[in-house]
Amino acid sequence: MKQDADHNVVRLSEVVKTFRMGGNTVEALKGIDLSIRVGEYLSIMGPSGSGKSTLFNMIGALDKPSSGRVFIDEVDVAQLDAYELAWLRCRKIGYIFQTFNLIQVMTAIENVTLPMIFAGMSRDEYLEKGMELLKVVGLAERHHHKPSELSGGQQQRVAVARALANDPAIILADEPTGNLDLHTGEEIISLLKQLSTERGVTIISATHDIKMLNVSDRVVWIRDGRIHRIEDRENLKIRVGEIA
Amino acid sequence: MKQAVKRQIVLPWSQVLRISFNSVRVRLFRSLITTMTLALAVSFVAYTWAGYEILNGVWPHADESLRQSILGAGYEPVDGNFGSGAKDRWLAFLSLLVCVVGIVNAQLMSVTERFREIGTFKCLGALNTFVVRIFVLEAIYQGFMGGFAGSLAGILVTSASLVVKFGWRVVLDYPLASVALTCLETTLLAVLLSLLGVIYPALVAARMQPAVALRAEA
Numbered sequence: 001m002k003q004d005a006d007h008n009v010v011r012l013s014e015v016v017k018t019f020r021m022g023g024n025t026v027e028a029l030k031g032i033d034l035s036i037r038v039g040e041y042l043s044i045m046g047p048s049g050s051g052k053s054t055l056f057n058m059i060g061a062l063d064k065p066s067s068g069r070v071f072i073d074e075v076d077v078a079q080l081d082a083y084e085l086a087w088l089r090c091r092k093i094g095y096i097f098q099t100f101n102l103i104q105v106m107t108a109i110e111n112v113t114l115p116m117i118f119a120g121m122s123r124d125e126y127l128e129k130g131m132e133l134l135k136v137v138g139l140a141e142r143h144h145h146k147p148s149e150l151s152g153g154q155q156q157r158v159a160v161a162r163a164l165a166n167d168p169a170i171i172l173a174d175e176p177t178g179n180l181d182l183h184t185g186e187e188i189i190s191l192l193k194q195l196s197t198e199r200g201v202t203i204i205s206a207t208h209d210i211k212m213l214n215v216s217d218r219v220v221w222i223r224d225g226r227i228h229r230i231e232d233r234e235n236l237k238i239r240v241g242e243i244a
Numbered sequence: 245m246k247q248a249v250k251r252q253i254v255l256p257w258s259q260v261l262r263i264s265f266n267s268v269r270v271r272l273f274r275s276l277i278t279t280m281t282l283a284l285a286v287s288f289v290a291y292t293w294a295g296y297e298i299l300n301g302v303w304p305h306a307d308e309s310l311r312q313s314i315l316g317a318g319y320e321p322v323d324g325n326f327g328s329g330a331k332d333r334w335l336a337f338l339s340l341l342v343c344v345v346g347i348v349n350a351q352l353m354s355v356t357e358r359f360r361e362i363g364t365f366k367c368l369g370a371l372n373t374f375v376v377r378i379f380v381l382e383a384i385y386q387g388f389m390g391g392f393a394g395s396l397a398g399i400l401v402t403s404a405s406l407v408v409k410f411g412w413r414v415v416l417d418y419p420l421a422s423v424a425l426t427c428l429e430t431t432l433l434a435v436l437l438s439l440l441g442v443i444y445p446a447l448v449a450a451r452m453q454p455a456v457a458l459r460a461e462a
Contacts, residue, residue, distance in 0.1 A: 090369020
């Protein structure tokens with residue numbers, strides 16, 4: 001999967017998404033063109049209501065665009081059947097959410113191993129790998145706890161471990177630090193950065209957390225359903241300096 | 245890529261069994277509420293049917309005084325059989341009808357409040373059929389639990405009330421086999437009702453786009 005750096009792992013072409021709310025239609029995305037390279041750490045920044053999360057759902061094949069196309073590994077997502085789409089979500093993409101979205105009735109280890117069960121691993125394999133992943137996020141000793149018995153930061157770390165279950169090429173994070181305090185938020189960010197550099201995973205994160213800027217290779221600013229500007233890291237440092 | 249996509253996505257039945265059993269066990273209190281509606285629904289049916297079975301069992305052996313008191317209590321045999329009259333069937337049918345609405349409502353609620361969970365399952369690569377399988381199996385567990393408890397309660401209450409009305413002689417020829425059959429029938433009825441209630445909301449939930457299911461308020 002990790003070939004040339006020019007390879008686009010995700011490409012969006014004129015993506016429009018409209019929602020029907022009551023009688024009127026709301027255009028959440030008004031034509032997005034975006035290419036994301038392999039191994040990149042990309043942040044999507046923007047105020048709430050700007051269409052960040054909608055864009056996140058489009059990139060992650062969690063929802064269908066009203067018009068336009070989404071390519072993942074140069075395959076048009078609209079052309080995939082339900083089975084292939086499930087495969088894509090299971091093997092290719094790992095999701096991290098603002099609200100963690102762990103299965104409440106399952107323990108940490110069960111949450112982490114679920115995608116591996118879907119992927120057809122044997123019990124020994126998935127248990128071993130699940131524990132390994134929990135070790136990576138530093139929660140091996142709490143594998144038997146339910147989400148309700150874990151703190152927010154710990155839940156998010158379980159979610160990160162779960163996102164890594166099937167060695168995805170892309171990790172999609174929707175406001176991963178939104179429900180965390182400053183310190184745990186930083187921990188999650190550095191964990192993501194570490195994964196990006198060590199494993200070459202493409203990280204795409206929708207956020208309005210300024211802390212994310214320091215680790216991003218590129219930042220896409222969304223405003224009112226359109227891409228406002230895209231900045232590379234070099235330019236970013238100056239901007240962050242100005243803010244501080 | 246197309247080739248690679250054709251790889252497997254599986255959820256073995258052993259895992260479905262485990263996941264759905266756990267799901268019922270962990271939120272026991274919540275599932276007990278759903279189970280209670282099932283239990284109540286079939287307990288009345290079991291009460292009525294088993295009552296007639298007991299009377300049918302004792303009738304051929306009953307002496308004249310017992311027969312008189314049974315008829316005096318308002319039971320009417322049709323062709324020497326209790327419970328096959330139009331009125332009796334109407335009663336059972338009505339009680340079921342009322343309960344079906346309650347059961348569908350309870351199952352609808354229990355699926356709706358788990359939209360987020362369903363969305364999460366789908367994000368992790370679950371096929372629609374996985375979601376439906378899990379919910380169907382949970383409904384079957386609940387149907388068996390509620391149905392068995394309900395029919396047992398109904399049978400016990402009807403036996404007790406007949407004993408109170410007519411004395412111990414009424415249960416001397418207790419028709420164990422046919423009462424057991426009633427118990428089995430009403431339990432299966434509960435499973436059927438439970439499935440009936442769960443299948444539509446589960447199908448709807450399974451077909452949702454993950455993003456839509458995740459957006460739903462829990």
